Amino acid sequence: MKNDPLSPPVGMRDFLPQKKALRNHVRDTLIRQYEQFGFGEIETSSVNRIGLLNNGEGGDNEKLIFKILRRGEKLNLETAKTGSDLVDLGLRYDQTVPLARFYAKNKHLMTPVAKVIQIGKVWRAERPQKGRYREFVQSDIDILGDGSSFAEVELITATIKALSAFELPRFKVLINDRRILSGLMDKTGFAEAEMPQVLIVLDKMDKIGLQGVKSELEKEGYAATAVQSIANIIGSLTGDNALKTLKEKLDNVDSAVFEEMEGIISTVRQLGEGDFDIRYELALVRGMGYYTGPIFEVQTEGYPWSVAGGGRYDKLLGKLLQSKEDIPACGFSIGFERLVMMLEDRNFEVPRSGEKVLVLFDKREAGMHAEIMHMCTRLHAKGYHTFVDKKRKNLKNQLKTYGENGFRKYTFFRPENNDAAVMDIPAI
Amino acid sequence: MKNDPLSPPVGMRDFLPQKKALRNHVRDTLIRQYEQFGFGEIETSSVNRIGLLNNGEGGDNEKLIFKILRRGEKLNLETAKTGSDLVDLGLRYDQTVPLARFYAKNKHLMTPVAKVIQIGKVWRAERPQKGRYREFVQSDIDILGDGSSFAEVELITATIKALSAFELPRFKVLINDRRILSGLMDKTGFAEAEMPQVLIVLDKMDKIGLQGVKSELEKEGYAATAVQSIANIIGSLTGDNALKTLKEKLDNVDSAVFEEMEGIISTVRQLGEGDFDIRYELALVRGMGYYTGPIFEVQTEGYPWSVAGGGRYDKLLGKLLQSKEDIPACGFSIGFERLVMMLEDRNFEVPRSGEKVLVLFDKREAGMHAEIMHMCTRLHAKGYHTFVDKKRKNLKNQLKTYGENGFRKYTFFRPENNDAAVMDIPAI
Numbered sequence: 140m141k142n143d144p145l146s147p148p149v150g151m152r153d154f155l156p157q158k159k160a161l162r163n164h165v166r167d168t169l170i171r172q173y174e175q176f177g178f179g180e181i182e183t184s185s186v187n188r189i190g191l192l193n194n195g196e197g198g199d200n201e202k203l204i205f206k207i208l209r210r211g212e213k214l215n216l217e218t219a220k221t222g223s224d225l226v227d228l229g230l231r232y233d234q235t236v237p238l239a240r241f242y243a244k245n246k247h248l249m250t251p252v253a254k255v256i257q258i259g260k261v262w263r264a265e266r267p268q269k270g271r272y273r274e275f276v277q278s279d280i281d282i283l284g285d286g287s288s289f290a291e292v293e294l295i296t297a298t299i300k301a302l303s304a305f306e307l308p309r310f311k312v313l314i315n316d317r318r319i320l321s322g323l324m325d326k327t328g329f330a331e332a333e334m335p336q337v338l339i340v341l342d343k344m345d346k347i348g349l350q351g352v353k354s355e356l357e358k359e360g361y362a363a364t365a366v367q368s369i370a371n372i373i374g375s376l377t378g379d380n381a382l383k384t385l386k387e388k389l390d391n392v393d394s395a396v397f398e399e400m401e402g403i404i405s406t407v408r409q410l411g412e413g414d415f416d417i418r419y420e421l422a423l424v425r426g427m428g429y430y431t432g433p434i435f436e437v438q439t440e441g442y443p444w445s446v447a448g449g450g451r452y453d454k455l456l457g458k459l460l461q462s463k464e465d466i467p468a469c470g471f472s473i474g475f476e477r478l479v480m481m482l483e484d485r486n487f488e489v490p491r492s493g494e495k496v497l498v499l500f501d502k503r504e505a506g507m508h509a510e511i512m513h514m515c516t517r518l519h520a521k522g523y524h525t526f527v528d529k530k531r532k533n534l535k536n537q538l539k540t541y542g543e544n545g546f547r548k549y550t551f552f553r554p555e556n557n558d559a560a561v562m563d564i565p566a567i
Numbered sequence: 568m569k570n571d572p573l574s575p576p577v578g579m580r581d582f583l584p585q586k587k588a589l590r591n592h593v594r595d596t597l598i599r600q601y602e603q604f605g606f607g608e609i610e611t612s613s614v615n616r617i618g619l620l621n622n623g624e625g626g627d628n629e630k631l632i633f634k635i636l637r638r639g640e641k642l643n644l645e646t647a648k649t650g651s652d653l654v655d656l657g658l659r660y661d662q663t664v665p666l667a668r669f670y671a672k673n674k675h676l677m678t679p680v681a682k683v684i685q686i687g688k689v690w691r692a693e694r695p696q697k698g699r700y701r702e703f704v705q706s707d708i709d710i711l712g713d714g715s716s717f718a719e720v721e722l723i724t725a726t727i728k729a730l731s732a733f734e735l736p737r738f739k740v741l742i743n744d745r746r747i748l749s750g751l752m753d754k755t756g757f758a759e760a761e762m763p764q765v766l767i768v769l770d771k772m773d774k775i776g777l778q779g780v781k782s783e784l785e786k787e788g789y790a791a792t793a794v795q796s797i798a799n800i801i802g803s804l805t806g807d808n809a810l811k812t813l814k815e816k817l818d819n820v821d822s823a824v825f826e827e828m829e830g831i832i833s834t835v836r837q838l839g840e841g842d843f844d845i846r847y848e849l850a851l852v853r854g855m856g857y858y859t860g861p862i863f864e865v866q867t868e869g870y871p872w873s874v875a876g877g878g879r880y881d882k883l884l885g886k887l888l889q890s891k892e893d894i895p896a897c898g899f900s901i902g903f904e905r906l907v908m909m910l911e912d913r914n915f916e917v918p919r920s921g922e923k924v925l926v927l928f929d930k931r932e933a934g935m936h937a938e939i940m941h942m943c944t945r946l947h948a949k950g951y952h953t954f955v956d957k958k959r960k961n962l963k964n965q966l967k968t969y970g971e972n973g974f975r976k977y978t979f980f981r982p983e984n985n986d987a988a989v990m991d992i993p994a995i
Contacts, residue, residue, distance in 0.1 A: 144619065145672040145888075147612035148656055153669050155676055156607030156683070163598075163608065170591075175947050177923060177954030179584030180591065184575035184702055185613075185688060186633070186658075191572065205614070208634040208654055210692050219644065225653065226636060228576055230614075241581050244573040248583060250972050251965075252956055255584070260613060264638050274612055289955065292936045406937040410944070460573075495605060508720045509834045516838070519603050526605030527717065528680055537679075544678050 150265065150273030157489075157545050162276070164489045165305075165479055166258050169278055172301035173256050176293055178280050180256040183237035185230060191240055192229045194459055196429055200232040203263040205273075230262035234279050235452075235470065239459040242283055242466070253283040254293075258475065276475040283456070286467035288399045291433050291451065294471040295407050295417070298437065298447055301473065303413030305482060308440040312407065313420035316400050317430045317450070319385060322392035323421075327372065328365035335424055337361070341373060342422035349374050373421075382419045396432075403433060429455040435471070442481060447473045496523045496561055497541050497549040499530040504552055511552050523548070523561070538564050578693065578701030585917075585973050590704070592917045593733075593907055594686050597706055600729040601684050604721055606708050608684040611665035613658060619668055620657045622887055624857055628660040631691040633701075658690035662707050663880075663898065667887040670711055670894070681711040682721075686903070704903040711884070714895035716827045719861050719879065722899040723835050723845070726865065726875055729901065731841030733910060736868040740835065741848035744828055745858045745878070747813060750820035751849075755800065756793035763852055765789070769801060770850035777802050801849075810847045824860075831861060857883040863899070870909060875901045924951045924989055925969050925977035927958040932980055939980050951976070951989070966992050 147153055154162060170180060192204050207228040208214060219225050231237050234257040242253065258278045265271055280297060282290040295312060302310060324334050340355050347355070349370060356366045372388050382404075386397040400419065407417050425434045425448060434450035449471035456466035496518055500511055515525040526546070531537040538549060542564045551559045575581050582590060598608060620632050635656040636642060647653050659665050662685040670681065686706045693699055708725060710718040723740060730738065752762050768783050775783070777798060784794045800816050814825040828847065835845050853862045853876060862878035877899035884894035924946055928939055943953040954974070959965040966977060970992045979987045 143672075144616065145668055148614055148616055151612035151614055153612060153673065154610040155673060156609055159608045159610050162610075167595075171920065174920065175952050176943070177952055180587045181584055182582040182587050182590075184579035184581060186576055186579055186690065186702060188572065188576055205638075205656070206636040207658075208636055208650060210633075214650060216647065216650070222636060222642060222644070228633070230635075240573055240575075244571075245581065245583060248972075250954070250956070250969060251959075254954065262614065274614060287933065289933075289936050289939070292940060293955070296940060402934075402936065406940070409937050410940045492599065492602065505715065505717075506830075508717050508830065509837050511717070512720060512724060512834070512838045515604070524603050524605055526678070526682065527721070528678070531679075541678060 148273070150267040150271070152272065152274070158483075160489050161482060161487070162479060165475065165482065166276075166278075168304050169258065169301050169473065170256060172304055173280055173297055175300070176254070176297040178254040178256045178297065180258065181241065182257070182259060183231070183234070183241050185260060186228050187231050187237060187240075189223065189226050189229045191236060192232065194236060196455060196459060197232060197236055198427060200263060203232055203265055205230040205262045205264055232261055232263050234259060234261065234277050235281075235455070236459065238279075238281060238283075239456045242456060243460045243462075252285045253281075255281050255283070257281075270476075270480065272476065278473045278475040278478075279470055280472075281468060281470035283466065283468045285469070286453070288403050288433070290467075290469040291403050291435070292406050292410070294449065294469060295403070295435060296410050298449075298471045298473065299407070299411045299413060299415055302437065302446065302478075303415075305478070305487065306485075307446075307481065309414045309416075310437050310439040310446070312415060312417040312435060312437050313423045314400065314404060314417060314433060314435045315420055315423040316396055316433050318396045318432060319389065319392055319400070319421075320424065322389040322396075323369070323372065323385070326389055326391050327368040328362065329369070333361070337369070338422055338424050341369075344373065344422075376421070379418075381421060385421070400433065425450055427452075433469075439481070442477075444477060445474070446477050446481070447471060493522050493524040494548055495546050496525055497538075497546050497564070498525050498527045498552055499534075499537075499549060500527065500552040501530055504554060505529065507552075507554060510554055514552055514558055517558060518550075518561075527552075542566070576701070578695040578699075580700065580702070586911075588917050589910060589915070590907060593903065593910065594704075594706075596732050597686065597729050597901065598684060600732055601708055601725055603728070604682070604725040606682040606684045606725065608686065609669065610685070610687060611659070611662070611669050613688060614656050615659050615665055615668075617651065617654050617657045619664060619887075620660065622664060624883060624887060625660060625664055626855060628691060631660055631693055633658040633690045633692055660689055660691045662687060662689065662705050663709075663883070664887065666707075666709060666711075667884045670884060671888045671890075680713045681709075683709050683711070685709075698904075698908065700904065706901045706903040706906075707898055708900075709896060709898035711894065711896045713897070714881070716831050716861070718895075718897040719831050719863070720834050720838070722877065722897060723831070723863060724838050726877075726899045726901065727835070727839040727841060727843055730865065730874065730906075731843075733906070733915065734913075735874075735909065737842045737844075738865050738867040738874070740843060740845040740863060740865050741851045742828065742832060742845060742861060742863045743848055743851040744824055744861050746824045746860060747817065747820055747828070747849075748852065750817040750824075751797070751800065751813070754817055754819050755796040756790065757797070761789070763854075765797070766850055766852045769797075772801065772850075804849070807846075809849060813849070828861065853878055855880075861897075867909070870905075872905060873902070874905050874909070875899060921950050921952040922976055923974050924953055925966075925974050925992070926953050926955045926980055927962075927965075927977060928955065928980040929958055932982060933957065935980075935982060938982055942980055942986055945986060946978075946989075955980075970994070 206226040209227050261277050262274050353370045376384050404417055429452045430450040431453045432451035436445040437447040438445050451469040453465045453467050456468050518525050548561050549564050550561045553559050634654040637655045689705050690702050781798045804812050857880045858878040859881045860879035864873040865875040866873050879897040881893045881895050884896050946953050976989050977992050978989045981987050
């Protein structure tokens with residue numbers, strides 16, 4: 140497969156009409172839902188200056204850039220010492236870094252609070268594996284310029300509404316706040332950088348219990364006092380009361396943070412339509428280093444991964460743009476490829492804009508182009524899409540092929556004006 | 568501009584919501600029109616193996632490839648001697664070469680005659696100039712596997728229908744056949760390779776007359792006998808009769824070629840809807856070397872360039888795939904960027920899926936997230952899209968900003984259930 144010159148490059152894909160139709164439907168549905176909440180789609184260039192991509196905020200993704208060779212005079216192989224002497228551009232690996240550039244450039248042309256949709260391709264030179272691609276689509280919504288938690292409420296509500304359009308199984312929204320996590324680390328004597336590893340262990344509470352968590356943390360070499368201290372807090376949390384308990388224990392965290400979290404949860408719970416729940420989850424961390432406040436994720440029953448994730452990143456834009464001021468920003472991304480995979484897995488049927496009819500003409504009628512097309516026009520007027528082909532000797536086989544390509548109807552061309560009936564293609 | 572780090576790279580673009588909405592509308596409209604005729608959208612990878620892109624059939628475009636640096640172990644700067652030692656992939660410069668690969672790979676999964684739409688980005692490292700981009704969208708339809716001129720009829724009819732959806736000025740379809748042009752060159756003693764230059768001169772007939780054409784050709788160094796010979800034929804052509812006259816004079820061209828041409832013209836004239844004409848045009852050549860039969864173009868009154876072009880290329884797929892057999896293929900491409908430019912030029916208004924309403928809340932109501940969102944939900948039910956913002960001190964100014972961003976309606980949030988009226992934003 141790897142060396143088949145007819146395949147796309149490793150980790151990249153082609154899409155046949157039926158797969159592409161599903162992708163188009165997902166894209167269109169997401170946009171339609173998001174637009175209700177005032178979001179508008181923007182687009183940034185797929186190709187970016189290498190300096191922007193290598194800004195230090197892209198995390199591991201910066202190691203995965205597809206870099207573009209300089210052209211013409213600017214390419215000097217003799218003096219080039221490293222790859223970067225040869226490179227001036229690269230393909231974007233996410234849509235957040237280009238959004239920062241876009242916003243800095245176009246802020247004055249946008250509404251004071253900007254609500255943007257981005258559904259586009261990104262490229263990452265990852266080690267290929269099942270379900271992980273080197274060219275794939277990301278679907279992001281972001282609210283820029285709103286520091287209030289109304290942004291979170293709207294992002295989460297819009298995402299729930301968008302996902303609800305696809306007849307997915309029950310899903311749950313998990314929410315946490317980076318400031319609570321930092322407070323917990325600080326209070327119990329862990330370093331901020333240890334947060335991810337510590338929380339992976341805490342997340343096993345259900346399976347190994349508090350004692351198991353403690354011994355695992357000690358085995359990993361964390362200080363006994365810190366482990367005891369975090370165990371005391373974690374041990375006192377009881378399900379729905381976790382947030383309230385943390386608020387009491389973490390007096391180093393501004394109580395407004397907890398109130399905001401409670402506010403978001405209760406508001407979304409009131410508002411959201413569809414079969415979902417939202418709850419606080421202490422073990423939710425999210426990968427990217429740039430989050431500064433609330434972080435959230437959507438999980439779907441029966442699937443091992445989250446289908447959407449996001450959070451507030453008030454410092455990223457200012458940092459990327461070397462501005463002294465923070466620019467409040469908050470985003471929620473739906474895993475486009477995962478969503479498509481789930482829908483395929485569930486045999487989701489794409490609504491058709493018009494039913495395709497195979498129009499078969501006879502060998503003797505092959506030259507009657509105008510008459511055949513006139514019949515098509517009459518079928519278009521009835522809302523059908525037409526697909527004309529010559530009747531083959533083995534009609535049954537021919538219909539089977541078209542059936543496999545998603546056709547459900549066929550008819551025969553009649554040279555006169557009295558059209559033949561539209562018939563069903565027998566099921567395979 | 569060139570070195571502004573906030574701009575996209577040279578020749579590439581970002582799109583603000585209103586521009587992106589127009590582009591989305593054009594894309595969706597084209598697809599909807601094409602689908603009526605049985606076309607289905609496919610997608611190929613944007614990134615391709617460099618060997619496929621450098622196949623020798625891409626013409627000048629092969630010089631314009633954005634090449635991607637090898638990654639990891641495969642990049643060896645020490646031993647690299649030329650740019651191609653460093654490169655394994657590149658961005659596609661058209662959609663025809665990738666289509667050939669796609670078709671060879673997936674033919675067995677498609678209908679015997681395949682009708683495909685491709686609307687996607689391509690990249691070319693062209694010298695930047697007004698209206699010429701390095702990252703732009705192409706919109707192609709192709710019929711693969713149909714050697715009959717029904718393919719041309721359907722492509723031209725579908726393209727006319729697609730263009731007619733945009734309220735453009737009257738347009739004309741020009742059509743010619745490469746086999747007639749070859750026959751003319753051969754008959755009059757020109758080399759096939761001289762065709763483009765000779766025809767550029769012939770095209771000036773209207774302005775400089777037959778004598779002018781003759782002397783210009785002689786000045787360019789063509790043999791006097793050849794010039795006299797082509798002048799004799801061209802001089803005998805009279806408007807609508809051109810095709811008939813050429814059929815008599817060019818006995819080296821199969822008469823079926825002329826009958827096919829006449830058939831396509833009369834059929835399309837009968838079928839096409841909208842304000843257009845189709846006529847034979849001897850001076851139409853089209854750039855790419857790979858055309859083998861009918862070639863066609865659409866011109867629009869008042870615009871200096873063609874908005875669509877295409878033709879039959881029966882040998883390209885076989886050649887690219889190193890197959891001994893020809894694969895009949897015929898395509899028609901709408902200049903997506905030109906079409907968008909024309910629509911912007913004509914202040915084309917994108918139909919709205921829902922009217923956006925600016926919902927303004929008062930400072931004192933800032934915390935009432937649930938109530939505000941409930942009001943939004945009631946507005947959604949009435950078909951509105953909502954966009955929430957805090958009422959600023961200078962309301963007039965605020966409304967002006969939103970007006971500039973395409974908003975036409977606003978309302979005030981009311982905490983009670985009796986919503987305020989939706990009002991018009993004063994025109995700017």
